[in-house]
Amino acid sequence: MIDYSELVEAIINGNLDERLDSIWNLIKERKSIQRKLKATKLASELKVGDSVRISSNVSPKKLAHMKVEILEINPTTARVQITDHVDKLSAGKWGYGSFKLPLNLVEKD
DSSP states (O other): OOOHHHHHHHHHTTTTGGGHHHHHHHHHHHHHHHHHHHHHHHHHHOOTTOEEEEOTTOSSGGGTTOEEEEEEEOSSEEEEEEOOHHHHHHTGGGGSSOEEEEGGGEEEO
């Protein structure tokens, strides 16, 4: 296992300057893999009719933490509809009808 503090110190001291781009690309790839794994796991656990919340990473931020019902599930997205009347009013155009939401922005209740 790599010692985190040693890695941070090496970056701060410039010992890894020539490799920073490669390290950054690997980090982005790993984060992408993590998002796909989370979406795959959620897709297998969720079903139509489930109630979930929109995560805080969503844009626009006014949709964060709103409760939605799943209407359709795909491998990486879900078609959802906001269920709370007050949330529908504050959600603007997203409060009327359904919309697609990436599964990595879904949190189980």
